[in-house]
Amino acid sequence: MEYSIKVVNAVAGIFLAIFSGGVYADTVAANVVLPPAGGFYTNNAQFLGSGRLNSSSYLLAANDGNAAQSRADGTPEAPPVKFEPPLMSERKLHQYLGLGTVLFAGLTMLAAPGEACENNCPPASQLPPRETSGTTHTRLARTTAALAAATVITGLLFHWDDFHLDDGFSDPDNQHVMLAGTGAMLMLYAVNKSAKSSVPTSHAGIAELGAALMLVGIKLTW
Amino acid sequence: MMHRKWKISALLALVLVMGCAGAGAAESSLSDNFLLWLFDFQRTNGVKPVTDKHYQEECGACHFAYQPGLLPAKSWEALLTDQALRDHFGVNAQLDDETLKDIRDYAISNSAEKSWYKRSRKIAAATEHGPTPLRITGLRYIVRTHHDIPEKMITGNKDVKSLSFCDKCHTQAAKGIYDADTVNIPHYPNWDGWFNKP
Numbered sequence: 001m002e003y004s005i006k007v008v009n010a011v012a013g014i015f016l017a018i019f020s021g022g023v024y025a026d027t028v029a030a031n032v033v034l035p036p037a038g039g040f041y042t043n044n045a046q047f048l049g050s051g052r053l054n055s056s057s058y059l060l061a062a063n064d065g066n067a068a069q070s071r072a073d074g075t076p077e078a079p080p081v082k083f084e085p086p087l088m089s090e091r092k093l094h095q096y097l098g099l100g101t102v103l104f105a106g107l108t109m110l111a112a113p114g115e116a117c118e119n120n121c122p123p124a125s126q127l128p129p130r131e132t133s134g135t136t137h138t139r140l141a142r143t144t145a146a147l148a149a150a151t152v153i154t155g156l157l158f159h160w161d162d163f164h165l166d167d168g169f170s171d172p173d174n175q176h177v178m179l180a181g182t183g184a185m186l187m188l189y190a191v192n193k194s195a196k197s198s199v200p201t202s203h204a205g206i207a208e209l210g211a212a213l214m215l216v217g218i219k220l221t222w
Numbered sequence: 223m224m225h226r227k228w229k230i231s232a233l234l235a236l237v238l239v240m241g242c243a244g245a246g247a248a249e250s251s252l253s254d255n256f257l258l259w260l261f262d263f264q265r266t267n268g269v270k271p272v273t274d275k276h277y278q279e280e281c282g283a284c285h286f287a288y289q290p291g292l293l294p295a296k297s298w299e300a301l302l303t304d305q306a307l308r309d310h311f312g313v314n315a316q317l318d319d320e321t322l323k324d325i326r327d328y329a330i331s332n333s334a335e336k337s338w339y340k341r342s343r344k345i346a347a348a349t350e351h352g353p354t355p356l357r358i359t360g361l362r363y364i365v366r367t368h369h370d371i372p373e374k375m376i377t378g379n380k381d382v383k384s385l386s387f388c389d390k391c392h393t394q395a396a397k398g399i400y401d402a403d404t405v406n407i408p409h410y411p412n413w414d415g416w417f418n419k420p
Binding site: 164 | 231235265267340343350366367393401402403411
């Protein structure tokens, strides 16, 4: 039983890695031939210290049409298509995984077996062996851990550009990374700690703290 | 016993996080809105949409009515004066005193640092120190988020022309939504993304 769970976990991990890697590689491949153009049309970026605070061809208001018109020759002619936001995207995948993690963490908490006894408990040697797999609680916990790991992986892959340490802790994306990332690690630690223990072990608080941190992290960028 | 101890710790940590956020809100005179934001489940990851009719009409008459949350108050204070509007990026955009006051008050009271919307908070954090930004497109955050868009899709695109025409590509810009998922660059429907590809 233990062996089959490990195999299932390994297969799930490999699938997620391939899936995430495939998406990432595809995105990178799509952009690899594209020139970094930001600097050309944002030459008034004051933080660069270029000293060019105003650009004749780059204006805030809709008054630089002539300047841009001459450069519009290369636009491919394609009939306008009615745009519908995609139901699924890299960013939405991360979003759904994060929400799923919190949902499954809540279900795991609800499915917890609770304290076996509180008073006049028999010695540990007389207690039935502790179930570390096969129960609803353990299955939900493992699913939560897998979702948490997948959320972190997709976040790192698809939102890497949103994370800038030099913006400091007041930046909401940085707060999101730190809180939700820590939350995911705590949940993984709690599941691992409980799965490896043959005697009752305290792990619920760590997992609940992890879920709470992830929830706060989500709210900060919701 | 240990179990309960951890639960109490978790609860205290949550209270601490909320408390820190609340303290931050109080410090920046946002306490009125903090609780509303905290328990508001609508998405606020963009900027607050324009709600003032004067602002929408006067600014929107010439260009996209940029949401006040896209710049800090110090920028609006510099931009929305009678003197500054005489040469508003090369155009005379003077307004009568009453209209100017209305628009200026609205912009300042809804500026980036006074908003709980995510992108406004990012802009506020990034512009807290340093020179007063006068152009939204010159903000470090905006430059960063557009740095990998090829020039041919913006300045070389006859239906976009410049980064300053937000609503040409951000299909829900008027609602304050600037998600990458709502971007549709004219003539480049598959500009980004794995799931969007045919």
